[in-house]
Amino acid sequence: MTYLISITGNTVFISSLNVLTARASTPAAAILECFQVSPPVETPVDALCTQVLMVHSFANSYGNPFLGDYVPPLCDFNRVTFNFTVTSAGRQFDRLGLMYLNDTEIWRLSTAEPTSTGIEWTYLKDMSHVLALFKEPQRIIFDLGNLINDVYTAPFNTTLTAMFFKESSPLQAADLIIPVSARQGAVDKPSAFIVPDAVATNDLMLPQNVRRAVFSISACGQAAEEFWWSNVLSSDTATFNGTTLNGYSPFREVQLLIDGIIAGITWPFPVIFTGGVVPGLWRPIVGIDAFDLIEDGIDITPFLPLLCDGGKHRFEIRVAGISDDGKGNARLTETVASNWVVTGKIFIWSDEDGYVTSGTGPIIQSPPALIALASKVGQATNGTNSTLDYHVNVDRSLDISATIQTSSGTYGATWSQRVTYSNVGNFSNSGNDQLNMQKTNGMAASNIERLSPYSSSFSYPIMVASRYMSFPDSDNFTLQATMDRGKDVKSSGALWFLLDESYGHSNLQSESTLSTHQNGTATYYSIPAESRAAGFGSTEQKLVYFDDISGYSRHVRADNSTITFDDETIQGQAREKSWSAITAGAEDEYVKMTIKDMVGRGPIGLGDEV
Incomplete structure (x- = not known):
């Protein structure tokens, strides 16, 4: 792995690049470099x-x-x-990893699926x-749970390095971070809640001198909830003979409650792990956010x-x-089906020592979600159910306001959220074929007097069409799929950092825009x-x-695990190559999976994931 480095002022922009020139003449048994298409990391x-x-x-x-011990440098x-940096060779599923410092989750990631000759990747x-x-x-x-036996043979060999820098910036990181987790760090265990089996709640006493507080939520679906975005209405789960579809609809909302009162809501991005839908879609380009949830x-x-107020309060x-x-x-x-892996943490910016924050509020406007849905079942000539059409639309809003008294005076604080959601789904061919089209649009805004305002808007479109074909008198099957998905996020201001208005916005990354789009087709047969x-x-x-100081773009294509086009520009420096002359392999070998493993539906059989 090498890196493209561009220096602007006192900042280096580092982007991981595959060394494709060398690969053109390398034997097919070479290690495959996997990567997530992501903006570069800014490094002094x-x-x-x-x-x-x-x-x-x-x-x-x-x-x-x-298990390890960290001591500040x-x-x-x-x-x-x-x-x-990770290397792996053999057969293995994708795996979910969570990193904690004591009880606090600080990073969630997943893995690429290895090849028999090996893969590697680096993420910054x-x-x-x-x-x-x-x-x-x-x-x-x-915590990165993995299994080695006669069938699943690939360990994940990892190295994690931290780099420490000093930068002159008015952006202030939080003074204190408090976890909302299962709190198992004292016995060297991971601290995620597994919902709904566990109730994800902590009773916490916060400091009384708080100037600002932000809550973060890390959440992703697993098992019956991994493909939540393709689920059906609960009333339709038994539509087709021989299989039970996953229910609770294709809509999910993650909620924060404080003392039983709604305090905020998030709408999860539909992450697809590298074994999901069809594994050939994610080699070597992994799905959006797969290496960094x-x-x-x-x-x-x-x-x-x-x-x-000096008392304990329940965060759920x-x-x-x-x-x-x-x-x-x-x-x-x-509640939903099993399961979701969730944790939270509270970022706190402190006021003067000895001061007690007070005020009035919060005043909460949280009308019920507006939900419109319908479904229709079609039958074949023999009377069995052959098709299912359904749609779901949701509109949701939340507005919270208060007056805060700090050592620097009295000010207003508001938090607002909006979301519009639509999903159109179709099953045909007696449930073997599925088409799912979903789009989530939302916004969030924080306005605190004396601080720079924050706002963010996002759009998460996704389309997946899949076809399952089995063969008489054998257990053989083929799965074909097409996907088209994206993530668009535009933000202004800082949520994870404190920024006083007195600093102004010069030389600060106060505005950023991310737009990424991914499409592909793949086939898998067992x-x-x-x-x-x-x-x-x-x-x-x-x-x-x-953003305010940097720009980056990348357009890349992979065919049968070979990069055939890669055009990357960072800070005005372009790297452009067409690799269409490279002969791509006809097929790749994958770990044996069932249709249910990959798309969350279909018969259960040998090879189900552990």
Whole structure:
């Protein structure tokens, strides 16, 4: 792996690049470099010090996380960047990884699926928003559950390095970070809640001198909830003989409650892991956010008059779906199927020592979600159900306001959120073919007097069409799929950092725009009698990112695990190559999976994921 480096002023922009020139003449058995198309990481030129946090092989690692001890380096730093490098060879599923410092989750990621000859990837991540944790000694708990046996043979060999820097900037990281988690760090265990089996709640006493507070939520669906965005209405789960479809609708909302009162809501991005839908879609270009599952933020500053009273308050994270009666009547639920992996944390910016924050509020306007849905079942000539058409539309809003009294005076604080959601789904061919088209549009805004306002808008469109074909007198099957998806986010201001208006906005990344789009087609086939599973696919992705001081774009295409086009520009420096002359392999071998493993529906059989 090499890096393209561009220097602007006192900042280096680092972007990982595949060394494709060398690969053109390398044998087919070469290690495959996987990557997530992402904006580069900004890094000051003068790195003060580095520290290797982990060198570990995750093999039979369910219930056995990596354990280590972090001691702050002997250098003055206000910025932290991670370099995470992984190699793996053999057969294996994609796996979910969570990194904690004591009880606090700081990073969530997933893995690429390995090849028999090996894969590798490097991901760079800015960790400066959790700077307060790196100022104190910590217990490192890195949980990446994996299984090694006669069938699944690939461990994940990892190295994690932290780089520490000093940067002159008025952006202030939080003074204190408090986890909302299962709090198992003291016994060297991971601290995620598994919802709905567990109730994701902590009773916490916050400091009384709080100037601002932001809550972050990290949440993703697993098992029956991995493909939540393609689920059906609960009234339609038994539509087709021989299979039970996953229900609670294709809509999910993650909620934050404080003392039982709604304090904020997030709408999860539909992450697809590298074994999802059809594995050939994600080699070597992994899905959007697959290596870095982004957390969502909620400004809870309007709750400070309540939270700074010196008492304990209950923080709870819930995942909601939709329950319907089959007659068009619906409501948000307080639970979903198993399971969601969730944690939270509270970012706190402190006021003067000894001061007690007070005020009036919060005043909450949270009307019931507006839900419109319907479904229709079509029958074949023999009377069996052959088609299912359904649609779901949701409109949701939340407005919270308060008056806050701090040492610097009295000011107003508001937090507002809006979302419009639509999903159109279709099953045909007696449930073997599925088309799902979904779009989530939303916005969030925080306005706190004396601080720079924050706003963000987003759009998450996704379309997936899949076809399952089985063969008489054998267990063989073929899965074909087409996907088209994107993520567009525009933000202004800072949510994870404090920015006083007195500083102005010069030389600050106060505005940013990210737009990325991914499409592809792939085929997977399984021949159990030959212990063989293979496939092929093509994926293309375009990404454009720019903020106040930087710009980046990349357009890349992969055909059958070979990069055939790659055009990348960073800070005006272009790297453009067409690799159409490279002969792509006809097919790749994959770990044997069932249709249910990949798309969340269909018969259960041998090879189901562990």
